[in-house]
Each structure stands twice: as C-alpha cells, then as structure tokens.
Amino acid sequence: xxxxxxxxAPVLLDRVLELxxxxxxxxxxxxTVGGGGHAGALLDxxxxxxxxxxxxxxxxxxxxxxxxxxxxxRVHIEHARSDDLVGxxxxxxxxxxxxVLADLGVSSPQVDRAERGFSYRDDRSGPVDMRMDPTTxxxxxxxxxxxxxxxxxxxxRDLADERHATRIAAAIVAHRPITSTADLADxxxxxxxxxxxxxxxxxxxRTFQALRIAVNDELDVLARTLDQALDVVTLGGRVAVISYxxxxxxxxxRRFRTAVDGGCVCPPGLPCVCGAVATxxxxxxxxxxASPAERARxxxxxxxxxxxxxxxxxxxxxxx
Numbered sequence: 001x002x003x004x005x006x007x008x009a010p011v012l013l014d015r016v017l018e019l020x021x022x023x024x025x026x027x028x029x030x031x032t033v034g035g036g037g038h039a040g041a042l043l044d045x046x047x048x049x050x051x052x053x054x055x056x057x058x059x060x061x062x063x064x065x066x067x068x069x070x071x072x073x074r075v076h077i078e079h080a081r082s083d084d085l086v087g088x089x090x091x092x093x094x095x096x097x098x099x100v101l102a103d104l105g106v107s108s109p110q111v112d113r114a115e116r117g118f119s120y121r122d123d124r125s126g127p128v129d130m131r132m133d134p135t136t137x138x139x140x141x142x143x144x145x146x147x148x149x150x151x152x153x154x155x156x157r158d159l160a161d162e163r164h165a166t167r168i169a170a171a172i173v174a175h176r177p178i179t180s181t182a183d184l185a186d187x188x189x190x191x192x193x194x195x196x197x198x199x200x201x202x203x204x205x206r207t208f209q210a211l212r213i214a215v216n217d218e219l220d221v222l223a224r225t226l227d228q229a230l231d232v233v234t235l236g237g238r239v240a241v242i243s244y245x246x247x248x249x250x251x252x253x254r255r256f257r258t259a260v261d262g263g264c265v266c267p268p269g270l271p272c273v274c275g276a277v278a279t280x281x282x283x284x285x286x287x288x289x290a291s292p293a294e295r296a297r298x299x300x301x302x303x304x305x306x307x308x309x310x311x312x313x314x315x316x317x318x319x320x
Contacts, residue, residue: 009298010037011242012306015288016101019240019308021045026098026234027052029089031082031225034107036064042099043071052094053077054085056133056216057110081133083224089232098237100229104222105244106132106212108300117141117181118212120204125182130212140211144184149173159213159247160206167191168207181208209245219247226255230280233311238283240308249287249305256282256309262317272318280309 010016016038020028025048030039033053043051051074055061061079068075080088082102089097110132111118117129117140128141143152149169156165171191178184185204192203213219229239239256243249262276290301 009300010041011103011298011301011304012288012290012294013038013041015306016240016242017041017045019283019306020099020101020238023049023098023238024234024236025049026096026237027094028099029085029097029101029229030054031085031100031102031229032104033064033077034060034103035109036067038101038103039064039075040068040071043068043074049074049099051075052088052092052097054080054082054088056081058133058135059109060107063109081221083221083228085225085228086232096234097232098234100233100237100239101241102222102225102229103242104218104248114181118208120181120185120188120202120208122182122185125180128178128181128184128211130208130215132216138215140215141179143211143214144172145177155214156207156210158210159219160210161246162206162210164192164196164203167193184208213247219251222248222251223255226252230255230259230309230311235311235313237311238308239280239311240283240306242304242306244300244303244305249307252305252307256280256307259309264317272316276317278315278317279312281312283308283310 020042028042028049028051030051030053033039033055036053039051039053043049053064055064058079061077064077076092078088106118110116114124114126117126128139128144130140131137152172153165153169156162156168162168168188168191171187172178175187178187188204188207189197197203233239241252243252259280260278260282262278264272264276265274266272287305287307290304295302
C-alpha cells in the first residue's frame with residue numbers, strides 16, 4: 001500500500017498559486033497533502049516558505065515524502081487528520097502559519113485501487129471499505145450491513161441529496177450481506193427507477209459519496225478544521241479550500257462568511273449594532289471554478305469550487 005503512486009493533476013493549481021503565492025515567508029500548511037502537487041508547486045515559486053503537510057491516508061503520506069524529498073528540511077509530512085492541526089503545530093513548535101490549503105474529497109489514486117473500496121465501477125470492485133485511513137475505524141461495510149433502514153435513508157438524503165433514498169435504503173437492507181462494491185452498486189442501480197437510470201450519470205454515485213462521507217466523518221472534520229485554520233493563520237495569512245460537492249461547499253461558505261461578517265445578525269442594509277467583529281476578508285466575491293480547458297484535461301476539476309479568505313486585525317463590523 002505504501003508504494004502506491006499518488007501522482008495526479010492538482011486541481012485549480014494556477015489559481016491556488018495566485019492566491020497563496022503572495023503570503024509572507026513562514027509555514028504553509030497543506031491539510032490534505034496527497035501526492036504533494038499543490039505543495040510542490042508553491043514551494044518551487046516561494047523559497048521562503050516551509051511546508052507542513054498532513055494527510056490521514058498513509059499511502060499519501062508516503063507518496064508526499066517521496067515526491068517532495070527534493071525540498072529537504074523545508075518539508076515535514078505528518079500522518080494526521082486535518083482537524084489535528086492545532087495539536088500538530090504545538091508538537092512541532094510552529095507559530096508562523098502564513099498559508100493554509102485544503103483540497104477536499106477523494107483522490108484519483110484512492111479510487112483507482114480496488115481494495116480501497118471507493119469505486120462503483122465493476123472493473124474496480126473490491127471490499128466495501130472507503131476509509132481514508134485504512135488503519136483505523138469502521139468501514140462502509142459496517143454501515144451497509146449493520147445500520148438500520150432509517151439511518152441509511154437519512155444518510156443518503158443528508159449527505160448526498162439522494163432523491164431515491166427510501167428505495168435504495170430498503171434495497172440495501174433486503175440484500176444483506178453485501179460484501180463487494182460491485183454488489184453494492186448493482187443493488188443501488190436496480191433500486192433506482194428506470195427513467196432515472198438513463199440520465200445524470202451512474203445511479204450509484206450518490207450512495208457511494210454518502211457512505212464515504214459518513215465513514216470518514218468528513219463534514220464534521222471539515223468544520224473543525226476550518227475553525228482551527230482560521231485561528232492559527234497569522235495576520236495577512238490566507239486560508240484556501242477546494243471543495244467538490246454542495247455539503248462541503250456550504251460548510252466552507254458558512255465558516256468563511258462568519259469570519260468575514262463576524263456573525264452579524266443585524267438586518268441587511270442597516271448598520272451593524274450587534275457588536276460583530278470581522279477577522280477575515282474575502283478573496284473574491286464568489287467561488288472560483290475551473291476553466292473549460294482544465295475541465296477537459298482533468299474531469300475531477302469539473303465540480304471543484306475554490307474559496308479563500310485573508311486574516312485581518314479584528315475589526316468591528318459596524319465600523320467597516
């Protein structure tokens with residue numbers, strides 16, 4: 001597993017370099033370092049930056065150490081979840097974080113390995129696993145074969161906006177035990193009405209997405225991670241996040257908006273009198289998306305949304 005190649009095209013690379021390449025010298029934290037594509041490119045153009053790279057996948061950690069070895073002591077890679085950020089910084093005595101990046105979701109190398117259980121393609125069938133860190137925690141099979149029908153239905157609705165959650169949950173329970181990703185995908189496809197199977201891509205996609213998010217506790221981890229990142233970055237430092245589905249993007253928007261408006265609850269259009277304090281400014285009015293050319297080169301970029309903010313001195317919103 002640790003010899004796996006994690007080489008893949010980093011999404012929105014030019015825009016990431018544009019946003020983070022102007023920060024002060026210090027430590028750049030890549031919270032999902034993967035194969036080190038974004039990190040290596042930023043270190044190349046910014047010799048005054050050092051990297052602290054985190055990843056919960058041991059294969060990614062090994063690949064990042066290999067791929068970024070040319071930078072020597074400028075790079076430290078840790079096997080850790082992104083919401084372990086504060087603890088890792090404290091353990092290493094790092095207090096000058098000037099940039100933070102998180103590229104969320106599952107990577108192509110993870111999907112391509114059948115034994116990881118992320119893929120719904122028949123030619124990549126494997127165990128129903130889906131753990132980002134295969135060394136710990138319950139698997140997707142535990143949910144598929146042990147959770148009650150109500151819980152599965154709720155998960156499909158809340159984590160993947162699955163319209164056919166009721167039918168799919170009932171089918172999963174009826175076909176237990178389900179032991180392979182190919183079997184799971186077939187059960188889901190058969191449960192979806194025929195007209196829906198003929199449009200919108202593979203019917204199993206949303207179910208696999210929901211299971212992966214649930215197994216890895218991705219949304220709660222993301223919320224905690226953003227709070228920590230916004231706290232530890234220095235004044236003038238920047239936090240950037242690339243998300244790939246609406247659930248992730250909503251959390252990023254909400255956390256960034258709260259940093260920008262201080263959580264102001266005053267009516268729109270009226271002066272703020274609630275005492276809200278802003279701690280960041282937005283870098284752009286809306287999410288950055290990939291160009292048609294990048295989407296053609298790299299299908300993973302099609303759903304990517306990049307948002308970023310810059311840390312500022314605490315400023316009363318009423319005085320902005």
